[in-house]
Amino acid sequence: MRRGAMEALLTGVFRTAAALLIGCALGLAAPARPAAAANGPPLIRDAEIEATLRRVADPIFRAANVTPSTVDLYLLQDPEMNAFVADGQNIFINTGMITRLDTIDELRGVIAHETGHIVGGHLARRAQATSGGRNMVLLGLLGAAAVGIAGAPDASVAIAAGSQQVARRNLLAYSRGEEAAADQMGVRYVATAGGDPGAILDVLRIFRGQEAMMPGIDPYAQSHPMSVERMAMLEDRIAKLPKGGPPSAEDAYWYGRMVTKLDAFLDRPAKTLREHPVSDQSEMAALARSIAYYRLPDMARAGAQMDALIAMRPEDPYYIELKGQFLLESGKAEAAAASYGRAAELAPDEPLILAGLGRALLNTDDPDATARARDVLARATRLDRRNPDALRDLALAEARLGHEGAAALATAERFTMTGDARDVLRNATRAADLLPVGSPGWRRAQDMITMARRALKQ
Numbered sequence: 001m002r003r004g005a006m007e008a009l010l011t012g013v014f015r016t017a018a019a020l021l022i023g024c025a026l027g028l029a030a031p032a033r034p035a036a037a038a039n040g041p042p043l044i045r046d047a048e049i050e051a052t053l054r055r056v057a058d059p060i061f062r063a064a065n066v067t068p069s070t071v072d073l074y075l076l077q078d079p080e081m082n083a084f085v086a087d088g089q090n091i092f093i094n095t096g097m098i099t100r101l102d103t104i105d106e107l108r109g110v111i112a113h114e115t116g117h118i119v120g121g122h123l124a125r126r127a128q129a130t131s132g133g134r135n136m137v138l139l140g141l142l143g144a145a146a147v148g149i150a151g152a153p154d155a156s157v158a159i160a161a162g163s164q165q166v167a168r169r170n171l172l173a174y175s176r177g178e179e180a181a182a183d184q185m186g187v188r189y190v191a192t193a194g195g196d197p198g199a200i201l202d203v204l205r206i207f208r209g210q211e212a213m214m215p216g217i218d219p220y221a222q223s224h225p226m227s228v229e230r231m232a233m234l235e236d237r238i239a240k241l242p243k244g245g246p247p248s249a250e251d252a253y254w255y256g257r258m259v260t261k262l263d264a265f266l267d268r269p270a271k272t273l274r275e276h277p278v279s280d281q282s283e284m285a286a287l288a289r290s291i292a293y294y295r296l297p298d299m300a301r302a303g304a305q306m307d308a309l310i311a312m313r314p315e316d317p318y319y320i321e322l323k324g325q326f327l328l329e330s331g332k333a334e335a336a337a338a339s340y341g342r343a344a345e346l347a348p349d350e351p352l353i354l355a356g357l358g359r360a361l362l363n364t365d366d367p368d369a370t371a372r373a374r375d376v377l378a379r380a381t382r383l384d385r386r387n388p389d390a391l392r393d394l395a396l397a398e399a400r401l402g403h404e405g406a407a408a409l410a411t412a413e414r415f416t417m418t419g420d421a422r423d424v425l426r427n428a429t430r431a432a433d434l435l436p437v438g439s440p441g442w443r444r445a446q447d448m449i450t451m452a453r454r455a456l457k458q
């Protein structure tokens with residue numbers, strides 16, 4: 001994401017923050033505020049952060065007998081302290097949740113509570129409310145802009161008109177009984193996964209503190225307060241569960257790094273630099289400073305800090321990826337492609353790094369790089385079905401190579417994410433006309449044509 005866009009976005013986010021507050025604790029309700037509905041919070045895409053969230057969440061899913069690969073995790077850039085489940089097995093976590101929590105066990109507790117809603121089938125009980133708007137939450141959010149901390153550009157993707165509105169009406173509140181059930185299941189999952197189930201009480205106390213600070217703003221918070229009764233029930237349950245040990249050194253490291261990275265991208269650079277003075281030569285302080293300098297922008301200092309980090313961890317794909325992003329945004333596409341290329345060697349199955357490599361290659365003056373960019377982007381979009389920017393870059397690469405049919409196919413795929421059936425139909429039809437009859441691309445185009453026609457009929 002470009003800095004200009006980031007600043008504009010942050011201004012917008014903070015302007016509405018006071019009006020948002022929390023809905024149900026760890027619950028579903030809160031985004032349903034008209035003030036925020038116009039654009040919706042953007043999705044943050046970042047290879048390292050997504051890997052860390054999976055590291056935290058997957059043991060919880062396994063403890064709940066849920067296959068981790070069947071649950072998708074989404075990180076929303078939204079300062080409100082909230083997490084929720086939408087459209088089946090999709091867990092959304094706001095940045096405001098992660099930045100306010102203090103420990104990995106608290107985050108485990110939040111994810112476990114949401115997993116409790118999934119396992120309890122609480123959302124399915126509202127199926128009649130969601131059937132009409134199925135996938136609309138996802139479509140709206142993906143269309144709103146997939147914001148990448150690392151390597152993603154502005155997403156000039158149109159939002160399907162009104163999809164956010166439709167989606168938000170479907171975000172209904174859970175009942176008090178369902179919240180209690182999710183609490184009970186959640187603490188059990190955390191204990192089974194070896195974490196501290198008591199950490200969730202700290203999360204609930206943070207929520208309670210917020211209610212006290214800004215009373216009466218959210219009607220759901222008013223009607224479903226963080227009751228003494230709910231806390232007491234939970235305390236009883238937790239007392240009967242094993243306490244769990246401290247997190248592994250590796251888990252603690254990656255959790256700390258995620259929080260440092262997010263804070264540095266979301267806080268004002270001046271604040272970050274004040275909190276992490278040059279006298280602090282630790283890895284986390286260097287990471288925070290590097291990102292703060294990048295956002296100032298002071299690319300020379302940002303690069304120097306990043307080089308120091310890479311010297312500390314020469315095989316770390318995410319630091320090398322971030323250096324690639326800095327270089328690309330400084331207009332040094334060849335050097336950026338080299339960095340991303342190295343990162344991709346270290347993490348060959350990481351689609352966001354591949355997408356960054358493809359973008360860097362497209363920005364070089366080397367004509368031979370286009371074919372490589374195409375291959376890399378094709379792989380990135382096969383591995384990751386929720387990256388509209390990579391599909392746009394893929395279409396660009398195909399068009400430069402003279403493959404108009406493949407370019408139209410990639411563009412049609414991109415529009416399936418934003419939910420605009422007319423654009424899907426137009427591009428898929430063009431792809432079907434240009435691609436060899438019976439080829440995999442042609443068949444995919446036929447599927448999209450059918451899908452789009454069905455959507456347009458409704």
Ligand SMILES: [Zn+2]
Nearest residue numbers: 026027179182
């Ligand atoms: Zn809940």
